[in-house]
Amino acid sequence: MKKYSLFTVLIGIFCLPNLFYGQTSITVEETEDAPIISKHIYGHFAEHLGRSIYDGIYVGEDSEIPNKDGVRTDIIEALKDIQIPNLRWPGGCFADTYHWKDGIGPKEERPSIVNAWWGGVTEDNSFGTHDFLNLCEELGAEPYLAANVGSGTVQEFSDWIQYVNHAEGSPMADLRKENGREQPWNVKYWGVGNEMWGCGGNMTPEYYANLYRQYATFMTSWENENNLYRIASGANQDDYHWTEVLMRDIPKHLIEGVALHSYSFVEWQDKGSATDFNEAQYFSTMKTALWMQELIDKHTDIMDKYDPENEIDLIVDEWGAWYDVEEGTNPGFLYQQNSMRDAMIAGVTLNIFNNESDRVKMGNLAQTVNVLQAVALTEGEKMLLTPTYHVLKMYTVHHDTKLLSVEFESPNYTYNGESLPAISMSASRNDAGNVNISLVNIDAEKENKVEIDVDALDVENMTAEILSSAELQDHNTFDNPDNIVVKEFKDFKLRRGTLEVTLPPFSVVVLKQE
Structure with missing residues (x-):
């Protein structure tokens, strides 16, 4: 039987993607009495x-x-x-x-x-x-x-x-x-x-x-x-x-x-x-x-x-x-x-x-x-x-879409001993049956990875957009009006009813079912 050192085992655990570290699990569900946004x-x-x-x-x-x-x-x-x-x-x-x-x-x-x-x-x-x-x-x-x-x-x-x-x-x-x-x-x-x-x-x-x-x-x-x-x-x-x-x-x-x-x-x-x-x-x-x-x-x-x-x-x-x-x-x-x-x-x-x-x-x-x-x-x-x-x-x-229920515990954005929830989210389903998810990561320094369980919603064919920039202070000017614009976002995967999304620091991401 092959033997592994404790060091090797720990390295193996922490290198497993999205399994034990840095991952936030989110459940999105449909409820009968959900209001219209x-x-x-x-x-x-x-x-x-x-x-x-x-x-x-x-x-x-x-x-x-x-x-x-x-x-x-x-x-x-x-x-x-x-x-x-x-x-x-x-x-x-x-x-x-x-x-x-x-x-x-x-x-x-x-x-x-x-x-x-x-x-x-x-x-x-x-x-x-x-x-x-x-x-x-x-x-x-x-x-x-x-x-x-x-x-x-x-x-x-x-x-x-x-x-x-x-x-x-x-x-x-x-x-x-x-x-x-x-x-x-x-x-x-x-x-x-x-x-x-x-x-x-x-x-x-x-x-x-x-x-x-x-x-x-x-x-x-x-x-x-x-x-x-x-x-x-x-x-x-x-x-x-x-x-x-x-x-x-x-x-x-x-x-x-x-x-x-x-x-x-x-x-x-x-x-x-x-x-x-x-x-x-x-x-x-x-x-x-x-x-x-x-x-x-x-x-x-x-x-x-x-x-x-x-x-x-x-x-x-x-x-x-x-x-x-x-x-x-x-x-x-x-x-x-x-x-x-x-x-x-x-x-x-x-x-x-x-x-x-x-x-x-x-x-x-x-x-x-x-x-x-x-x-x-x-x-x-x-x-x-x-x-x-x-x-x-x-x-x-x-x-004018139907609100979907979202449940998760956000990771913290911590600064100088105080903490705020880093991730904000809402989700909806429109009249055509398509699901839309909006995510915000307010952390000024860290990316956050989320795993969204959408298995009960029959979600497929998702596209996404992102608003982000290099610095929090970045803004559009009359000389450079397109310094910050919405761009296509590809850092997500949808497989077997689960969305895996990596949110850059201070970014807004919207995922849409086509």
């Missing part, structure tokens, strides 16, 4: 803030920059490519200073407004209700109007609904027709104010709950009283008392959704640069991004107490990364670059939303163009797509 989880947010609307989206019909009715055609094409499902407008904090009638009628006759929240600049109201709703029609996206509660009136709010939704035979419908729009837009999604705990009026939740009841009572679409989707201004991050009061004090027949706002940031200092950061700052930012899971869990627990039937949705209508503005830009414009760190934030956040899609029915990334974690940046005629944009495009496979 609403495409509206992948929504966006465009506020009158800095260069978001003017210059970012809207340049005017007389601009030399190619446009359709004043809206940049490159932005239109980019948003269509990520199948944008909804767009929130006009704010944000701006919403509760905005009076919609200032933005209709002949552009040369519209009054100007000082944007008191963002830079103190004067705007001419050339981009208004018609411009926004026509843009949404062009994009095939549902408009989400955030209405003025902080400085407006119930009558003003009710008139806006009538203006955009009433077909004919009313003063506001007649006014809309005078302004060139015959048919109503039939806007479904309405925010009843924004951040009422802060810029919306510094209200207590008890006061706002009563005010909300008043506004919601006077909301009707006339054609169908039940087709408006009313969203209450919800909590700031972990203000669980705010959610408690809204769920307790607002009758169910007056509300369809409760909002939640949470941004990712460096915990222990000023926000820091979007591109000049170290691993400590990266780790801290990812910690606040992953905090989204706890926030949803705890807010959902409160909602379950008052709404066990799951009739009221959680709407995370502001999320994303918040850093210092780029050097030399207006501090009130919130213009920041977008690196691989932001791709990590987008990937893990969207996986959380997918996995919590029984309660989370809409999300709105802040913001679409030139502000915070934007999907696109503009500079004159130039436009670039950010790493965040590419993640959203990769994840379109999850739109």
